[in-house]
Amino acid sequence: MELNPALNIGLLNGWLLLGLLGLTEGIFFLLSPKQVVARLFDRSGWSRKQEVFTVIGKLFALGCVILIILTPLKLGSPVFILGACLVVLGLAGLVKALFDFKNTPLDLPVTRGFYKVSRHPQVFMSSMVVLGICLAIGSWLALFAFLGARLFGHYGIVAEEDVCLKQYGETYRDYMKQVPRYFAFF
Numbered sequence: 001m002e003l004n005p006a007l008n009i010g011l012l013n014g015w016l017l018l019g020l021l022g023l024t025e026g027i028f029f030l031l032s033p034k035q036v037v038a039r040l041f042d043r044s045g046w047s048r049k050q051e052v053f054t055v056i057g058k059l060f061a062l063g064c065v066i067l068i069i070l071t072p073l074k075l076g077s078p079v080f081i082l083g084a085c086l087v088v089l090g091l092a093g094l095v096k097a098l099f100d101f102k103n104t105p106l107d108l109p110v111t112r113g114f115y116k117v118s119r120h121p122q123v124f125m126s127s128m129v130v131l132g133i134c135l136a137i138g139s140w141l142a143l144f145a146f147l148g149a150r151l152f153g154h155y156g157i158v159a160e161e162d163v164c165l166k167q168y169g170e171t172y173r174d175y176m177k178q179v180p181r182y183f184a185f186f
Contacts, residue, residue, distance in 0.1 A: 001079055003140045007070040014068035014137040017087050021129045024091055028098045036102050043159075045166060050159035057152030064130065064145035071137040079135045086132025093125035109168045111175055118183045119176065120157055157181065 029037050043051070074080040093114065100113030101122065114121035127150055134143040161181075164172045 001135075001138045001140050001143075005071050005137065005139050005141075007067070008072070009070065010072055012073050012075065014071050014073060014133050014142075016073070017084075017129075017133045017136060018065065018068050020087065020091060021094075021126065021133075024094060025098075028095075028102070032102050035106055039106060040101070042163070045163040046156075046159040047162075050155045050162075053152045053155035054159070057149045057154075057156065060145050060148035060152060064134070064142050064149055067139055067142040067145060068130075068133050068137060071139050071142065073136050074138040077138065079138050083132040083134070083136030086135065087129050088132075090125045090128030090132060094122060094129065097121035097125055109164055109172050109175060111179075116179065119161065119179050119181050121183075123153070123157060124182050 046054075097114045100115055101110050104110040104112060114125075118124055127146075130146050131143075134146050161172075161176065165176075168175075
């Protein structure tokens, strides 16, 4: 791992792995009804603070994406192998979480599949993918940008939960008591 690896445009950069994440989500969006995709991106009911902190998180994420695109993969190194394993596990988990989301009726909170063990498995799995990419490129700087994105992105997650509480009431409150936010971590 390097704090500031050499940046260049290349065919064997982190963008290859990032492209797998984009392809996975893109295919899901194309195969899903518009109402399901709209449900994923609904920001109604968010407070101004939640919106601002989420935008700050997206700026950190943009920095991370730029670093990933411009940093060569550390092919064959232990960090690459560990990172690639996280990418594969994260993508598999993300696909499962997306289908759990898609197969839930729109008038019900999503509580099946991975949602039985985490209130936000899509975020967790996507984060696992990006963490894996940061390791695969061996960049501490990208890792710090990723952590900043997740820290500020947490406010968006809290906003989503607030909206779900308003929409689903006690059903969602009971769900929140039974299922941790990020798997067994919180």
